[in-house]
Amino acid sequence: MTSISAPKMTFSRFLMYLFVIVVALLMFSPVVVVILGSIRTTGEFMSNPVALPKTGIKWENYTDILTKPEFWRSVGNSLRITLTTTFLVILAAAPLAAIFARVSFKGRSVLFNILSIGLLFPLVVAILPVFLQIRNLNLINSFWGVILPLVTFSLPGSTVILIGFFRAIPAELEDASYIDGCTTFGFFRHVLFPLARPAIAAIATLTVVNAWNEYFLSLVVLGDSKKWPLTLGIMQFQGQYGTEWARVMAYITLLIIPAVIFYLLAERYIVTGLTGGELKG
Amino acid sequence: MDETRMLTGTASRIQANTDKRRAQWNKTVLIVACLLPGFVLLTTFLLIPIAQAMYYSTYNWNGLGPLDNFIGLDNYRRAFSEPVFRGAIKHSFIIMGLSLLIQLPLAMTLALILVRGQLRFQRFFRTIFFLPYVFSEIVAAYIWLYVYNPRGGLLNRFLEIFNPAYAGTAWLTDLDTVLVAIFVVLTWKFFGFHMLLYMAGLQNISREVEDSARVAGANEYQVLRFVTLPMMRDTIALTVFLSILGSFQQFIVVWILTGGGPAFRSELIVTYLYKFGIQRMQLGYGSALAVILFAMTLLFSIGYQRLVLHRTMAD
Numbered sequence: 001m002t003s004i005s006a007p008k009m010t011f012s013r014f015l016m017y018l019f020v021i022v023v024a025l026l027m028f029s030p031v032v033v034v035i036l037g038s039i040r041t042t043g044e045f046m047s048n049p050v051a052l053p054k055t056g057i058k059w060e061n062y063t064d065i066l067t068k069p070e071f072w073r074s075v076g077n078s079l080r081i082t083l084t085t086t087f088l089v090i091l092a093a094a095p096l097a098a099i100f101a102r103v104s105f106k107g108r109s110v111l112f113n114i115l116s117i118g119l120l121f122p123l124v125v126a127i128l129p130v131f132l133q134i135r136n137l138n139l140i141n142s143f144w145g146v147i148l149p150l151v152t153f154s155l156p157g158s159t160v161i162l163i164g165f166f167r168a169i170p171a172e173l174e175d176a177s178y179i180d181g182c183t184t185f186g187f188f189r190h191v192l193f194p195l196a197r198p199a200i201a202a203i204a205t206l207t208v209v210n211a212w213n214e215y216f217l218s219l220v221v222l223g224d225s226k227k228w229p230l231t232l233g234i235m236q237f238q239g240q241y242g243t244e245w246a247r248v249m250a251y252i253t254l255l256i257i258p259a260v261i262f263y264l265l266a267e268r269y270i271v272t273g274l275t276g277g278e279l280k281g
Numbered sequence: 282m283d284e285t286r287m288l289t290g291t292a293s294r295i296q297a298n299t300d301k302r303r304a305q306w307n308k309t310v311l312i313v314a315c316l317l318p319g320f321v322l323l324t325t326f327l328l329i330p331i332a333q334a335m336y337y338s339t340y341n342w343n344g345l346g347p348l349d350n351f352i353g354l355d356n357y358r359r360a361f362s363e364p365v366f367r368g369a370i371k372h373s374f375i376i377m378g379l380s381l382l383i384q385l386p387l388a389m390t391l392a393l394i395l396v397r398g399q400l401r402f403q404r405f406f407r408t409i410f411f412l413p414y415v416f417s418e419i420v421a422a423y424i425w426l427y428v429y430n431p432r433g434g435l436l437n438r439f440l441e442i443f444n445p446a447y448a449g450t451a452w453l454t455d456l457d458t459v460l461v462a463i464f465v466v467l468t469w470k471f472f473g474f475h476m477l478l479y480m481a482g483l484q485n486i487s488r489e490v491e492d493s494a495r496v497a498g499a500n501e502y503q504v505l506r507f508v509t510l511p512m513m514r515d516t517i518a519l520t521v522f523l524s525i526l527g528s529f530q531q532f533i534v535v536w537i538l539t540g541g542g543p544a545f546r547s548e549l550i551v552t553y554l555y556k557f558g559i560q561r562m563q564l565g566y567g568s569a570l571a572v573i574l575f576a577m578t579l580l581f582s583i584g585y586q587r588l589v590l591h592r593t594m595a596d
Contacts, residue, residue: 016398023391024409027469030424033435037427046433092322095315105312111320118327120582121575124530124551128558128571129330132337135344137325152326155319185311213417215533220559231419245430248423255420263415267408270415274474275481 031256038062038249045246061250065237073226074233078212081146081229085211086204088151089158093203094196096155097162098188102174118156123149124216131220145221150211158203161273165199166192202273205266212259230255331575338569344562356569365545366570369553372460376549377528379464385520388472392479393505407480411473418470422537425466429453429538453539459547466534471527475520482516483509518589525585526578550574 037045039057065071099105100112123130130149139145169192177187193200215231222228225236237251238244263270338357341350360366391410395403413421428435431451441447452462486509494508510517532551535541541548541556548556554574558567 013398013400016394016400020391020394020400020406023387024406027413028409030428030435034424034427046430049433049435049438092319096319099312099315103308103312105308111316114320114323114328118323120526120578121327122530124532125574125578126327126330126571127532127551128554128564128567129334130326131559132333132344132564132568133326133330136333148322149326152322155322159319183311184308209415213419215417215419220555231417234419234423243426245427249427252420252423255417259415259417259420260412263408263412271477274477 034249035253035256037246038253040246042244042246045249058246061246062254064247065250065254068237070225070233070236074228074230077143077227078229078231081143081150081214081218082208082211084143084147085150085154086207088147089154089207090200090204092151093155093158093162094193094200095188097159097166098192100159101163101166102187102192103184115156115159118153119160121153123153126153127216127220130217134221140221141224141227142221143227146214146217149217150214154207154210158207161203162196162199165196169195198269198272201266202269205269206273208262208266209259209270334568334571334575336568337565338572340565342563342565344564350565352565356566357573359566360569360573365548365557366550366553368545369541369548369550372547373529373531373549375460376464376467376531377525379461380467380524380528381521383464384468384472385475385517385524387468388475388520389479389517391472392476392483393509395476396480396483397509407477410476413470414473414477416470418533419537421466421470422534425462425469425534426453426538429462454543456543456546459539459543463535463538463547466538467531470534475524478516478520479513482513486512515590522582522585522590525581529574529577 033049036052037049038061039059040051041055041058044051044055096115100108100115134140134145134149137145139148173191173195174187177191182190213231214229218227218229218232222232225232228236234248234251237247337348339351339353340348341352341355342348391406394400395406400406429452431437431449431454434452436452437447437449441449450458452458490512491504491508494504499507529550531549532555535547535549535552536555539547541552550570551574554567554570557563558570
């Protein structure tokens with residue numbers, strides 16, 4: 001990268017810029033229009049989507065949502081599902097990955113194959129069988145009916161990411177910790193887990209995104225609208241007769257803003273997690 | 282004297298044995314304790330549900346009464362003779378084909394431009410392209426529900442700029458446009474993820490190899506075709522794999538945009554399963570659909586891993 005001096009502006013580079021900018025504009029214009037629409041009235045918005053608010057900024061779309069207790073209850077539900085899921089994923093995946101990465105034992109490959117089955121089937125594919133099991137366990141309308149399957153289906157991916165990191169920690173460190181009198185558990189606790197903190201942060205971040213955006217399972221499991229997370233809660237704000245577009249836009253914007261902030265804060269971990277630590281920020 | 286030495290020797294040997302046994306015991310306890318929480322969950326919410334689905338799939342069952350109407354493989358026969366389900370499979374394949382032909386090449390083009398073209402603001406562009414991947418699928422679906430809206434939606438308004446007489450298209454209720462319209466949303470949402478993987482792959486290829494090909498007289502196209510892309514083989518194979526699997530696992534975007542309509546023209550496998558299995562509480566039939574989806578995924582994954590990724594399941 002550094003060996004090459006700043007490239008000259010040639011025609012082909014101009015075309016590259018043009019292409020990238022056009023794609024970026026096409027991709028982002030809907031988002032910008034939605035955000036602009038959220039501060040106008042539905043009528044204004046539908047007659048001319050791309051304009052600044054003419055009759056003053058309409059904060060009503062936001063105050064309509066932000067003063068409704070339903071909205072804040074959904075925020076609470078989403079937080080509860082997301083934080084519990086993430087906590088449990090770390091708690092279950094880290095020991096699992098440590099064993100698979102550093103300890104050899106009988107039955108290892110059988111168990112690893114079971115874990116791999118989970119890699120192949122995301123929750124979407126297993127939704128009906130999982131729904132039946134949740135019904136059998138009497139977890140319909142319970143947050144656990146969403147959280148426990150979410151944890152289960154986040155486990156395989158998270159474990160595999162962690163195994164990669166745990167394997168990369170040199171065996172000398174492990175030997176040294178045994179010489180210092182550590183047990184295997186002590187080695188996990190005092191050496192492996194602290195060193196893998198960035199990887200644990202990566203799986204935590206991916207789980208947060210995944211659980212926060214979850215929709216399908218909640219749709220199937222949570223019939224009671226008092227338990228709906230934000231993704232389902234939008235149904236309560238659409239308007240009874242025809243779509244109240246401006247209010248929907250405000251709701252969407254309220255979902256976009258935390259996602260963008262979270263991404264910018266956690267970009268390093270998201271990128272590391274998805275690319276196995278290969279892409280440099 | 283000899284006896285004492287022998288005794289201490291035995292004692293220390295016994296001591297060593299108990300130490301060893303205790304260490305072995307501790308190790309077993311540790312393994313079990315570490316694996317237990319994860320595998321209890323995997324058993325409860327993955328293995329048992331799959332087994333149950335296979336069992337239920339042989340019954341005609343609405344989820345309420347007892348399981349007493351055994352019908353063998355009739356649910357499977359019904360699925361494959363149902364035109365709507367066959368249509369759903371066909372639509373999933375169309376989405377898959379479009380993803381491989383358009384979405385992945387677009388992602389690769391942008392990755393190549395960003396990484397090899399040495400554009401300024403590389404990171405800014407990367408963020409813009411990748412952000413939709415972080416948005417909830419709900420967000421994506423509602424944004425595009427508005428864009429496609431026949432009365433005042435962004436797309437029709439945009440096309441009016443070029444043709445003031447344009448009458449507008451109802452993108453999501455027009456039988457001819459609905460699948461493509463959905464594909465555009467999926468591309469918008471997911472291509473950034475593939476681009477990110479390509480960017481990671483490209484950064485791992487040493488530029489020296491490409492430069493030496495240039496020195497040897499290769500033009501840019503040849504460098505790309507014979508050096509860069511072959512070295513990206515693993516990453517490309519992975520994205521193709523994920524893209525194909527993903528095409529059969531779409532639900533939310535389609536559900537919000539069209540609900541599978543009009544006239545089942547955008548029905549995908551999972552929307553069909555949700556509608557006919559869960560909503561109508563035909564749980565036996567729905568279980569059969571789930572098993573079919575499992576089987577397709579499993580067969581494809583094993584086949585692909587053996588043939589293309591050259592990897593076995595363990596490691």
